[in-house]
Amino acid sequence: MRRTTAALLALTATVALTLSACSSGSTPAATGSATPGKLALTVRIISGGSESFSDAAVHHATALLDAEGVQVTTSTVADPATALRAVIAGQADVALLDPVEAIKAVANGDAPVKYIGSLSQTTDYVVLSLPKYTLKDLSGATFATAGAGTAGDVIASAALAESKVDMTKVQKVTVGGTTARVTAILSGQVDLAPVHAADAVPAVATGKVKILLNTGKVLGSYLQQGMIASDTFIRDKATAQAVVNAFIDSQRWASGNGAQYIATATSNKLLGSLTPAEATTAYQQLKDGKIFATNGAICQASVNDTLNHDYQVKGGLTKATTPAYNKWVDPTFVNAYLKVNGKDKDGFC
Secondary structure (H helix, E strand, O other): OOOOOHHHHOOOOOOOOOOEEOOOOOOOOOOOOOOOOOOOOEEEEEEEOOOOHHHHHHHHHHHHHHHOOOEEEEEEEOOHHHHHHHHHOOOOOEEEEOHHHHHHHHHHHOOOEEEEEEEEOOOOEEEEEOOOOEOOEOOOOEEEEOOOOOHHHHHHHHHHHHOOOOHHHOEEEEOOOHHHHHHHHHOOOOOEEEEEHHHHHHHHHOOOOEEEEEHHHHHOOOOOEEEEEEHHHHHOHHHHHHHHHHHHHHHHHHHHOHHHHHHHHHHOOOOOOOOHHHHHHHHHHHHHOOOEOOOOOOOHHHHHHHHHHHOOOOOOOOOOOOOOHHHHEOOHHHHHHHHHHOOOOOOOO
């Protein structure tokens, strides 16, 4: 096993990983290839931050794994860094995070993890603002994120920078997940906040905020979320392949089954304050934005698109600090899936 720094391994005793088996209603049939070899009985999946409407496909993937006899336990912690530390420390097998987290862990501590496939090939983040703000006048505005270097921070900062916003004039503050950020901006505690598009719909309907910027339209190809697995888990090739199969299958299902997607989101309480009509609109936004990574989006072209955007954020990644592709990415399982199932026309790579 490779060397890891003490900082990466330090999980505080106060972090509680509350595990619960996921369920998505009736058990769906898998569309991917059968996985050879004996599968592990349990797979532990962790994420950082709160769930949103765009996570319905994750619940479908866990149901697919359950149909193969694999019990999936899920846990959610406050932030991505804590989620990744759990994987490094052996308390979870796979973290659903953006690839930048894997890059930082490998670059800073040679962490024993790999990015093994993407779930979101574009971003659904929008930047909400109080009505008085414009892109030309953000001086002194407070910008709420889940923390420096988190997905919302990096994506929104990159999109704002590419829109010619001087980010040195914006004051960043840490608030928490999407739900917390929406609450903060609606109450006037902050001026700007990156939130998922589905969460923006009811927020804008209050008349208290507006969509200042659609980051997806600015950035285009961007790997917002994927699977970061421990090297120990990856050595169980049969189970790792089953997990990747299930998650790509779930993205293909999401792309072509709007009504079922909304039903799964509803049954897993992911609608938040969305009305049925707003949920339909939110789903269509995801589909039109081609967010579903129906080909696993792990090729160097998609990775480089993401990195090039991230390099625009001051204090973030640089080319000099980014490890070589093969140091933090393992495309084996996605490539095996595509070899059997072929490529989807809407998927990148």
